[in-house]
Amino acid sequence: MSEREWWVLQWLDLLEKYRFKKRLERGRNYAREGNILRIDFEGAKVTAQVQGSADEPYFLWIKLDAFSEEDWSYVIQSLAEKAIFSAQLLAGEMPQNIEEVFIANGLTLFPFSLSDVHSRCNCPDPKNPCKHIAAVYYELADRFSEDPFVLFQLRGKTREEILAEIRKIRQQNGEEMTEISGEKDSIAADVETTPSQKLTVEDFWRYDQPLDSDLVNLKTETDQTVLEMLGGFPLPSTESQAVKQFLEQIHKTIQSEIVHQANP
Template sequence: MNLQSDKEWWTQQWIDLLNSYRFKKRLERARNYARQGNVLSLKFKEQRIIAQVQGTAPEPYKLSLWLDTFSDEDWNYIIQTLSERAIFTAKLLAGEMPQNIEEVFAANGLRLFPFTLEEIHSRCDCPDKARVCKHIAAVYYLLGDRFSDDPFLLFQLRGRTQEKILAELRQKRGQSEYEKATETEQIKSEKTQEQQSVTNSIYATSVIPENIKLEQIWEYNQQLDSSLIVITPSPSNETILDVLGKISLGASTDIVMDYFQKIYQNISQQAVITALKQGEDEGDNA
């Protein structure tokens, strides 16, 4: 079992939540239980975690953990919001938790990660009446490794399995691509009909100048009116750094990432300013 700090951010967030528990000696015993293999079994059964932990008694203790699940309506909104962010879909399909995934849940008035330990429900049949006994805490620590291997387990605890989430995301993305393709085909069809109509009209009047090429009749090579051109920044604030994720440079990581972020922001702003200036110059020369 790995209890080091070099974990994925979502795993570390789970461990940090447990480490906020004020009974430190109990947590230390729980870590020892986790390291020494006292957690005999740990299974995900629908939206619950079922485990057996060997304590001081001859028979292992049985316990369960669970989070509040989201309704089907909540999940419909979540999936819709996720499908509108291609980078989120790509990272989830790659088995990675997007860094700012909580934005999606917050936009729908929800949270993926529990904010406090009180939001994690648990039950153990040991005689310890504490809300978080050492057996439950030992399972918490092991869950960190499980979440590291499979971030979708967090979604499962909230009421949606990996298979269903990915299927719904593919369906949403597929519908979007289908709608775009259908619209494109419709435009092509209308354009073909218009071309055919014009061609028929030209042939009907027998007026076809020799220098006209019918395949180029719809090409427009004149300068556009500047008032028809609108230049705006990208609606997404994501840069290539967001797509690639955080690079690992040891102690210098945050400094380098901040520096790169500033560079990308300056480049983006300068690109918009340059484009706007060129648009104004062309408008003045028109």
Template sequence: MYGGPIRVEGGIRARSQRGSIGSTWWSRRFIDILERVCDKGRLSRGRAYARRGQVLSIELSPGEVRAAVQGSRRDPYEVVIRIEAYAESRWAIIEESIARQAVYRAKLLAGEMPPEIEELFAALGIDLFPRDLDMDCSCPDWGFPCKHLSAVLYLLAESFDDDPFLVLAWRGRTREQLLGSLADVAGGHPTRVEDVPFADRLADFYAPGATAHRPERRPTTDAPDLLLRVFPPPGDLARALTPAYQELSGP
């Protein structure tokens, strides 16, 4: 007889305890795909698992997410979710297309995902968000996806809220790689951005017993620095133009 999952102390718990999960357009886009193709009953139970903190760990790498979920049995279930990670040749085309759009570059440098970027991917004949997910869980549930997979998918969507670059990292491009390449394509120097491992971001993003209150947003890039990165001047003019950029961005 089913007695419910074994209670977990210190698991990864969704911040959203009621209503929908996901607040930004990119996380909602991911959730909409799931809710359109997956069994609603198991998705509902997956949300309950995510909110109870039944997910023990999540590791994201190019093309793959691995997680452990505590169910009703003693040993946690192993979850794997795979999508296509794009090759270097394809990313070179993507980055060149993004670099042509100054507004896209500016938003990405500020830590935002421009809504138009999905259309840019589509125009190149590729998907930003996966249409199909290759998913496996070690549980005996015949449903697809099972509640354990669903819980991990919902937590992924919530993590996309504060770090849209995880969507791109899953496709094979880290934040540091993308922004560095965009600076190169635009004719500037590679942008130095700290590439924090997903596991470390997740540790900061979630906390045991987390509430629906959202953590403080990371500060966006200072305006003068952003101008220099989006419109890099040639040669050694950056040092000379910095005071002018600062004056333009002042009150």
């Protein structure tokens, strides 16, 4: 069996901490034996039909406390500000330290215990979770593995809504930077073409005018380099290291050129 994703393991760990383990184990067996006849996501709520010992299946629902629109706006703004988070989410991956973003905004993506998960089943068992609800708990782990955005949906935002808002914010930030660069006689504005002039790849990257120091200052407010602030890359470790080394070499070349132009 392949290794489970960290966010799936965190959900399963939530189940393992539940003290009535035999009850959950019966639910796990129900899930394995195919007793879950149907599972649907209705907004931030999960609904399901689970076949029990009776002739007719039981109906149940599960939900988490959804975040408010205001809470989500702060979270998405924070996610959009970190390029590595945006890249991983757009690639369908859950950033390793994403919980820090929610905590910084006074929230928590993952529930602390099963008592934070709301559920109800129409079976006669007075205990909650019953084995039918427990079965869906384990089914949700597989759903989280297939699509980590399911967890976000249980908090009130779908994949499409989150990615659309991230793209919108990053696009707006890009437009703002373009306006600032325009005020500083941006490089792009200095490259003029005519219908009879074809711009080659070599010409595109060539700029023969002295660079404005405000445009080439690669320093940040901290001692970190731009690459260090960007963090890791959503790639296998070997490929990630190769990309990082390549970009570091480019970074050093650019800095060397800046020093050369500043001290001809």
